[in-house]
Amino acid sequence: MKRVPIKEALTGVATGTEITVAGWVRTVRTSKGGFSFITLNDGSSLACIQVVADEQLPNYRSEVVHLSAGCSVAVTGQLVPSQGRGQTVELRASEVQVIGRADPERYPIQPKRHSFEFLRKQAHLRPRTNTFGAVARVRNTICAAIHEFFQSRGFLYVHTPIITPSDCEGAGQLFRVTTLEPGRGDEQEDFFGRRTNLTVSGQLELEAYACALGNVYSFGPTFRAENSNTPRHLAEFWMVEPEMAFCDLQGDAALAEEFLKSIFRAVLERCAEDMAFFNQRIDSTVIETLTGIVSSEFVHLSYTEAIEILQRAQRRWEYPPTWGAELQTEHERFLTEQSFKRPVIVTDFPASIKPFYMRLNDSPPPQGPTVAAMDVLVPKVGEIIGGSQREERLEVLTERMRGAGIDPEAYWWYLDLRRYGTVPHAGFGLGLERTVQFATGMANIRDVIPFPRTPRSAEF
Numbered sequence: 088m089k090r091v092p093i094k095e096a097l098t099g100v101a102t103g104t105e106i107t108v109a110g111w112v113r114t115v116r117t118s119k120g121g122f123s124f125i126t127l128n129d130g131s132s133l134a135c136i137q138v139v140a141d142e143q144l145p146n147y148r149s150e151v152v153h154l155s156a157g158c159s160v161a162v163t164g165q166l167v168p169s170q171g172r173g174q175t176v177e178l179r180a181s182e183v184q185v186i187g188r189a190d191p192e193r194y195p196i197q198p199k200r201h202s203f204e205f206l207r208k209q210a211h212l213r214p215r216t217n218t219f220g221a222v223a224r225v226r227n228t229i230c231a232a233i234h235e236f237f238q239s240r241g242f243l244y245v246h247t248p249i250i251t252p253s254d255c256e257g258a259g260q261l262f263r264v265t266t267l268e269p270g271r272g273d274e275q276e277d278f279f280g281r282r283t284n285l286t287v288s289g290q291l292e293l294e295a296y297a298c299a300l301g302n303v304y305s306f307g308p309t310f311r312a313e314n315s316n317t318p319r320h321l322a323e324f325w326m327v328e329p330e331m332a333f334c335d336l337q338g339d340a341a342l343a344e345e346f347l348k349s350i351f352r353a354v355l356e357r358c359a360e361d362m363a364f365f366n367q368r369i370d371s372t373v374i375e376t377l378t379g380i381v382s383s384e385f386v387h388l389s390y391t392e393a394i395e396i397l398q399r400a401q402r403r404w405e406y407p408p409t410w411g412a413e414l415q416t417e418h419e420r421f422l423t424e425q426s427f428k429r430p431v432i433v434t435d436f437p438a439s440i441k442p443f444y445m446r447l448n449d450s451p452p453p454q455g456p457t458v459a460a461m462d463v464l465v466p467k468v469g470e471i472i473g474g475s476q477r478e479e480r481l482e483v484l485t486e487r488m489r490g491a492g493i494d495p496e497a498y499w500w501y502l503d504l505r506r507y508g509t510v511p512h513a514g515f516g517l518g519l520e521r522t523v524q525f526a527t528g529m530a531n532i533r534d535v536i537p538f539p540r541t542p543r544s545a546e547f
């Protein structure tokens with residue numbers, strides 16, 4: 088069987104010829120006149136093809152009329168112009184092969200609107216729905232656009248380890264990796280002879296490659312045991328991290344802006360059908376927002392200026408903005424949605440709230456020492472990118488580690504990068520799922536990754 092993707096069949100170029108398509112039944116309507124209309128989807132696009140099957144088929148009474156949502160079939164037939172609304176072609180079946188049945192009494196995905204909460208419990212079947220098929224296709228386009236962006240600029244794709252002894256963000260949100268039985272043996276007896284965990288970021292290892300090869304990036308899964316049950320946090324998520332030697336914070340911010348624009352341009356150009364669906368069914372402003380971002384300049388703002396703007400705002404905050412405290416989601420969203428109505432790059436955060444590796448600024452504001460950090464904020468999602476220029480001065484870095492309670496000895500190799508041929512360098516991390524969320528308008532991050540991992544949830 089040489090199957091034609093339904094997306095290709097629907098272009099109509101093969102009208103008048105015989106083709107075979109295969110997929111899963113969405114709906115079946117059987118008329119008294121001896122016809123069945125089957126809508127079939129194979130995931131190649133949002134659209135279904137209409138199959139017209141008639142009683143001449145040898146298995147019409149025995150099989151075709153009993154088809155229901157979820158059955159898998161392969162259909163061979165003539166592609167003909169369609170009289171029906173909203174479709175240019177349909178398939179006149181000469182053979183309908185029923186491959187797998189789906190008991191209509193038990194198949195969970197019925198042709199009606201299911202809540203996303205319900206579908207999360209059917210994560211293995213939800214890709215058969217319009218929304219989750221569209222999310223998967225947009226996610227794929229974003230991943231392809233990410234690689235194209237870096238490859239076309241000469242960045243090397245580097246694979247950083249998933250199991251690591253380091254804690255890049257120093258936040259202690261680590262998943263331990265161990266083969267020891269609970270309560271048995273100590274770290275020396277463990278598999279690696281030391282304490283290890285799943286990576287929270289590939290940055291530290293990536294810096295080693297940037298400090299040899301120039302411009303590099305990694306793209307892989309990262310893990311955080313943060314117990315935050317929010318629509319924006321996962322325990323396992325994918326991060327893209329570029330790292331550039333001979334680069335400062337300004338260069339880093341410029342790359343971030345160009346990068347985001349190229350991703351969203353690709354989504355608008357290549358996923359028009361899926362985006363029209365999201366705009367109609369999920370968020371009526373999503374296309375307008377993406378289009379605006381592609382053509383607008385991002386706002387640049389220091390953390391100190393951001394705090395002043397927030398303090399001036401006539402608003403009741405859950406967390407009143409004060410210099411030295413983290414920006415909360417309510418603050419991030421106010422800046423990007425209310426104050427500026429476009430993406431905002433906040434830079435130069437207080438050193439006390441940022442990890443040890445960020446470069447200490449030479450002339451901080453009177454409030455206190457700051458680091459060359461940046462967060463890129465976008466409407467609805469808030470922080471989508473976090474990055475910084477890295478501390479390249481050995482003494483300053485060692486001092487910052489001690490201040491953060493980190494033993495510099497444990498990071499001897501990281502310090503070597505400053506001992507031997509140190510250079511200014513900078514990079515950032517983009518959360519893939521927040522990017523997919525932003526591009527699709529999906530409200531919950533659990534609905535933009537196939538099998539979400541969140542506190543108390545790892546069923547699939």
Ligand code: 4AD
Nearest residue numbers: 288290320321324328471472473474514515516518
């Ligand atoms: O701001 P973060 O923590 O930065 C880093 O990890 C740096 N080491 C990256 C670098 O400079 N190379 O995380 C980067 C991005 C965030 O802006 C957010 O988009 C995403 O990763 N992110 C999460 N996404 C989903 N669930 C979580 N729990 C996330 N934590 C961070």
Ligand code: MG
Nearest residue numbers: 462470472473
């Ligand atoms: Mg961050």
